[in-house]
Amino acid sequence: MMNKDEYLKELEKLLSDIDEQDRNEALEYYRNYFEDAGIENEKEVIETLGTPYTLSQTIKDGLKEQFDENIEIGDEGIKSQKYEDKNEVLKAKKKKERMDKRDKFIFIILLIILCVPLSAILHTFSGVIGVIFSILTFFFGFWIITFLFYICAAMSISYGVSLIFPFSTIISVGGGFIYIGIGFILIALGYVFGKISKWFFKEFLPKMFRWIADKMNSLLNRRLEHENNV
Amino acid sequence: MVFNTGAALLDAVVLSVVSRDEKGTYGYKITQEVQSVISVSESTLYPVLRRLLKDQCLETYDEQFQGRNRRYYKITNSGLAQLAIYKQEWYEYTRKINTLFEGVVNDE
Numbered sequence: 320m321m322n323k324d325e326y327l328k329e330l331e332k333l334l335s336d337i338d339e340q341d342r343n344e345a346l347e348y349y350r351n352y353f354e355d356a357g358i359e360n361e362k363e364v365i366e367t368l369g370t371p372y373t374l375s376q377t378i379k380d381g382l383k384e385q386f387d388e389n390i391e392i393g394d395e396g397i398k399s400q401k402y403e404d405k406n407e408v409l410k411a412k413k414k415k416e417r418m419d420k421r422d423k424f425i426f427i428i429l430l431i432i433l434c435v436p437l438s439a440i441l442h443t444f445s446g447v448i449g450v451i452f453s454i455l456t457f458f459f460g461f462w463i464i465t466f467l468f469y470i471c472a473a474m475s476i477s478y479g480v481s482l483i484f485p486f487s488t489i490i491s492v493g494g495g496f497i498y499i500g501i502g503f504i505l506i507a508l509g510y511v512f513g514k515i516s517k518w519f520f521k522e523f524l525p526k527m528f529r530w531i532a533d534k535m536n537s538l539l540n541r542r543l544e545h546e547n548n549v
Numbered sequence: 550m551v552f553n554t555g556a557a558l559l560d561a562v563v564l565s566v567v568s569r570d571e572k573g574t575y576g577y578k579i580t581q582e583v584q585s586v587i588s589v590s591e592s593t594l595y596p597v598l599r600r601l602l603k604d605q606c607l608e609t610y611d612e613q614f615q616g617r618n619r620r621y622y623k624i625t626n627s628g629l630a631q632l633a634i635y636k637q638e639w640y641e642y643t644r645k646i647n648t649l650f651e652g653v654v655n656d657e
Contacts, residue, residue, distance in 0.1 A: 348576055348595055351620055355577035367591045374592045381596025 323353045323361050326371055333375035337382060345378045425532045432524070461516030468509030476502030554587050561635035562586060563597055564606060564628055573610070573623030598622060606631050 321329065327350060334342045349368075356364045368374050479498030482491045554562075566582045567574055574582075580594045601607045606628030611618050624632070 344599075345595065347620065348598075351575065351618075352577050352580075352591075354617060355575060355619070364591070369590070369592055377592045377596060381599055 320362065321365065323358075323365070326365055326368075327353070329371040330375055333371055334378065337379060341382055349374075425528055428528050428531055432528075461512055461519055465509050465512040465516055468505045468512060472502045472505035472509060474502075475499070475505060554589075557635065558639070559583075559587070559589065559593075559597060560601065560606075561632065561639065563594070563601065564624060564632040564635065567607060567622050568624040568629065568632060570623075573621035575619055575621055579622065601628070604631075 327346060330349065331342070331346055334345060353361065353364060475498050479495040479500075479502060482495030482498060562583055563579065566579055576594065576598065579598070580591055583589055583594065584591075598607065602609065602622075604627075605625055607622050608625050609620050609622055611620055613619070
């Protein structure tokens with residue numbers, strides 16, 4: 320809590336942009352005010368006068384002859400419609416800015432993530448099968464893996480069937496059943512990966528976007544608030 | 550009080566408070582006395598006093614008090630005239646409201 324001298328000094332600084340005579344008069348008035356209230360009431364006077372900033376605003380409005388506009392004096396002291404309006408506008412603006420920022424973050428994250436499957440597709444087209452398991456295809460990979468499992472399963476089963484039945488020159492009943500078995504295992508794996516990818520895209524990703532956006536947002540807001548306070 | 554006080558009534562109250570002292574009175578005392586009648590924040594009175602000075606409803610003079618300077622506010626003749634107008638308006642206004650509240654039929 321500042322004392323009287325600090326308070327008046329701060330007020331003087333805040334009034335530095337007004338006419339010197341007006342400033343000296345206001346400062347003289349409040350110095351007088353403090354002196355007449357007595358040192359024992361100093362704390363109380365500072366509390367009731369409000370911050371040097373609000374006091375300086377009241378003084379400046381008085382100078383602009385705007386003080387009387389829209390003022391109301393009720394139980395809670397004086398209220399200016401103007402201040403309230405200004406306050407509300409500021410609040411609304413801040414809220415809107417926050418919303419915009421959040422939307423922007425979600426958009427950027429979506430863009431980054433959309434780039435990943437794009438690069439995965441490029442890699443797939445270059446024919447490198449190992450890429451499917453690489454980190455780059457991580458997001459899109461689940462679908463590709465699912466798809467590949469089903470293709471491999473179909474190929475394996477049909478090859479197994481062809482081994483059992485005498486369509487081809489080589490007949491191997493045991494080998495046929497092994498291939499058919501592998502095919503069924505691949506179908507099962509494909510099904511599992513299908514479920515994983517469905518969960519991944521429907522539940523996990525949207526949650527993650529929101530989480531990342533909120534985190535980035537709160538970090539940024541904290542910094543903004545910090546800057547505002549400084 | 551549930552009713553709000555407008556700027557004109559605040560002027561009237563301040564003029565009335567200042568007019569009660571022949572010698573004039575000073576900022577802190579005016580604030581205390583106004584506050585005993587209506588709730589008004591302490592920072593409000595300076596702009597009001599300043600405007601009343603500018604409108605020549607009040608005048609100031611400085612006097613030494615306990616080794617320091619103290620500014621006194623005193624009502625002027627035009628301030629007294631203004632106060633009379635305010636009082637007239639106020640009586641008229643409250644009379645009408647009172648009449649309404651007390652249920653006297655208006656036969657205009």
